Amino acid sequence: MTPVVHVEGLRAVTGSRTLVDGVSFALAAGQVVALVGASGSGKTTTGLALLGEHAPGVSVSGRVTVTGRIGFVPQQPSAALNPVRRLGGVFREIAALHPGDDDVLIATALRRARVPVELLRRYPHELSGGQQQRVVLAQALVGDPAVLVADEPTTGQDPITRAEVVDELASVVAQGVALVLLTHDLDVVRAVADEVVVLRSGRVVEAGPTADVLDRPRTAYTAALVAAQPRVTVPAERPAAAPRLETRSVTARHRATTVLHDVDVRVGAGECLAVVGRSGSGKTTLARCVAGLHAGFAGEVLLDGRPLPRSLRRRSRAELAAVQYVFQDARASFDAYRTVLDQVSRTAVRLGGAADPRAEALARLAAVGLDEATVTRRPAGLSGGELQRAALVRALLARPDVLVCDEITSGLDTLTQASLLDQLAALTCTVVLISHDLAVVARLADRVAVLHRGRVVEHGPAGEVLGSPTHPVTVGLLGRSMEGTEERKA
């Protein structure tokens, strides 16, 4: 079969740094090639080169041949859709760029991406995450492209949405479109890709059919990537400790909507409680109630048997130090205009009562692999993974009894994620882990609470909940995250 995409000797250089060095691959219609690797491996630069784009200051050389049109499916569809425009108007603008009747073009693209026509009247914020993903896919499909480039299409999605995205991509490929998948999610790669190209620092370290590369990796780097992919393994039982943190019939509202109904959860000293559920199930609101960031709730949050004031403002300094929060978006949780070290050591000053906060902060940061040269930069000079580690250190400097971690691994590549999970596993304080990724949960949690539409539908020791789930949502979340571990679908 003649390839529709042919890349040979692609190089991208910025200043003295080589981003991509000699990447070559070919792809035929109806085939899927996955470019995998950790952040900074050159996946995105290669993907952009296929579109004929490059970041400012980057010079690209080598040969890229694409037969037919190329479409792009962006990462984070919520950001890629214009919040002010109804979907229909944008679709008509796109269709006008292609030969043929606009209505027919739009209808075909919507059908292929399985987007209901009614959605055209809506604004992007009125769609679910899965629907937004399908809409950007449909936009890329207008005018029948020969090739699609999909950039991290599953990053940050809950397992059920992730499985939907995989299904959509597979069905588009079945219609004869070639797909270039840029991802660090090896479960998705196994599910859809025919070939894998493993990139590291811009070089191809390994390439070949998916099963060969992932099941029999020839290089240590690929082996590390495969090993870092989280797996659900049912954890062993631990004896229950005395409760340190407890919520009693917590009912929380956002304006008129009740987002949590009578939530009772309990976690002992030194244990890790995982709160799991789909996006929108109320996980984050529960975490915010515990941390004092969402004061509008009824019920009680008890720390060592004593109720905590609902609002952050009414908590004493000791109570503030006792409960610390690490946010999902590490970059947004830092001030962009002060150095990371400044901001991290500030907790040690205010809450930790350290004699030499700067030295203590530096030591703790060094322990997670962040040297002084790195942390004296502003946040813009650090990667997402580095910032998340700094955010973790910042919280730990307060010497908390309870650490709340809200989806802190969801935006990270698997290698970075694995090292962060190791650090969490080594903690001695009580951890409340908010996640929709049951593989992460299984790795860390002693106890699991499953939330669905604001209600606790399962709560118990991790081994019990994950080993013999009873509620359909738990089964759904579990089933989807284990799907990738099976042999590739025929």
Add this chain to the structure above:
Amino acid sequence: MSPRRYAARRLALGLVQVLAVVTVVFLLVQALPGDAAVALAGDNPDPRRIEQIRVTMGLDRPPLERFGEWVLGLARGDFGVSLISGRPVVEFLHDGLGPTLVLAALALVLLVPLSVVLGVLAALREGGPVDRVVTTVTVGLHSIPEFALAVVLIAVFGVQLRWLPPTAVGADLLGQPAVLVLPLVVLVARPLCSISRLVRAGMIDALASDHVRHARRLGIGVTRIRFAHALPNALAPAVQQVARTTDWLLGGVIVVEAVFVVPGLGTILVDAVAGRDLPVVQGLAVVFAVTTVVVNLVADLLAFRLAPRSVAIA
């Protein structure tokens, strides 16, 4: 919440706000030293004469009674009569509203397109000479107060060069448009700066956003991306500023009216306060409060359209 229900709720709330404003204005005028009788009696008045005037005006009755009577009248659409001249308050409002409306409408017609064009131009040439010139001029102009600008413009164009009439004394505003030029320049100058700065900042953000990059990748043309994708996102903050400016203009910009001798609402308000002419002051307060409520409602509905997400959450 649908925009329609939102508007209905806001209008109901607006009614309460108007009543509150009127009450506060009544109390404040009561708190001023002296009353209409003192103002009418002239210099060195005889206390007995003041008392006489008070009785004929009905000012000797308790304030609560007078206020209640006035509010009841308002409910029937009756604004009452001036204490000083005995003319119906509606006539005052009618006289003042004309010039103020003409000035405000013309100022807005100039202001909105000009500031959007300037802001977009500066944003598209970010960091270039055009951007720098626009930025320097707007920041500079913004720091000159209205009265100073007005006096300088009158001195240069009205007195020295004699290109334009220095004031609008006795002129028919629409019949002699030349008298409007200088007041309009003064009215537009400062809002033009703040609004064009907001459009520029919003436009720069929007042009760098993920959704604009995505639209480019979909092959949508440059002009369309600038004006149909980026600009609507950039306008949301500017709309709020335009609303504030509209409020300010419809309130009769007292300084500008005074300098150019335009007989608008601002001039009437100053005269009425000086004469302690309570019914006129209150009538104006009602007009200003209603304008503010309506203008801000329109701005919020526009913002609903321009940033559907933020309002949906709020």
